[in-house]
Amino acid sequence: MQTIEKDQDIMTFAKRLKYSTRTNHDSVDSQVMKSEPFANKENYIKFLRLQHIFHLSVAPLYQRDDLQALFPGLAALPRLSAVESDLRDLGVNMDVDSSLLASVTDPYQAIGWLYCSEGSNIGAAFLYKETQKLTFDEHHGARHLAAHPEGRALHWRKFVAQLDALLLTEEQEQLAVQGAIDAFTFYKKTLAALV
Numbered sequence: 001m002q003t004i005e006k007d008q009d010i011m012t013f014a015k016r017l018k019y020s021t022r023t024n025h026d027s028v029d030s031q032v033m034k035s036e037p038f039a040n041k042e043n044y045i046k047f048l049r050l051q052h053i054f055h056l057s058v059a060p061l062y063q064r065d066d067l068q069a070l071f072p073g074l075a076a077l078p079r080l081s082a083v084e085s086d087l088r089d090l091g092v093n094m095d096v097d098s099s100l101l102a103s104v105t106d107p108y109q110a111i112g113w114l115y116c117s118e119g120s121n122i123g124a125a126f127l128y129k130e131t132q133k134l135t136f137d138e139h140h141g142a143r144h145l146a147a148h149p150e151g152r153a154l155h156w157r158k159f160v161a162q163l164d165a166l167l168l169t170e171e172q173e174q175l176a177v178q179g180a181i182d183a184f185t186f187y188k189k190t191l192a193a194l195v
């Protein structure tokens with residue numbers, strides 16, 4: 001136990017976020033795979049609707065002045081419009097019951113939600129490959145899973161550097177970790193409601 005606490009002390013903030021939410025991530029990953037999102041078009045549409053609800057929930061965070069001040073360039077990152085284009089490509093109705101959406105107000109918790117949203121683009125490399133089996137790609141149906149023009153890894157490293165430059169208090173970090181856990185929990189709850 002002592003070693004774990006020591007390790008956490010010397011980790012960067014981004015590493016602490018990863019470490020503290022690893023089991024949450026892995027549980028989301030396995031639940032998503034269990035829903036067989038790439039087995040056929042119908043399952044993929046359910047996955048798109050899940051992604052839509054998640055990205056609709058986080059989209060307002062990318063527009064907040066307080067968060068843009070902490071993460072320069074934030075306003076250019078959200079993938080909501082790409083998810084909506086994917087839905088349009090597949091002819092899916094985009095109406096969402098607003099009671100299904102999450103609403104995040106605390107700025108430090110919001111950092112955790114942004115971590116979850118931006119990090120999901122890393123695993124999306126694997127998901128994007130799977131969509132090719134359904135003949136979708138960055139121009140049709142799987143736009144929101146495509147890599148950032150500068151490449152997934154570089155894009156993620158830049159975001160991680162911004163996280164590590166934040167210099168939060170212990171209490172603020174704890175709120176951010178809680179926000180990330182809440183984001184994964186929300187994703188899982190939404191998946192269960194849709195499947």
Ligand code: HEM
Binds near residue numbers: 124
């Ligand atoms: C089947 C679905 C998914 C798979 C297979 C998957 C897979 C992965 C993989 C392979 C990584 C890289 C891990 C590493 O570098 O150590 C990753 C990172 C990440 N994923 Fe996922 N992922 C999935 C879904 C999601 C979802 C739905 C979210 C968020 C809602 C998410 C959030 C993240 C985050 C935040 C990271 C960054 C971890 C870090 O380095 O701090 N993933 N994912």
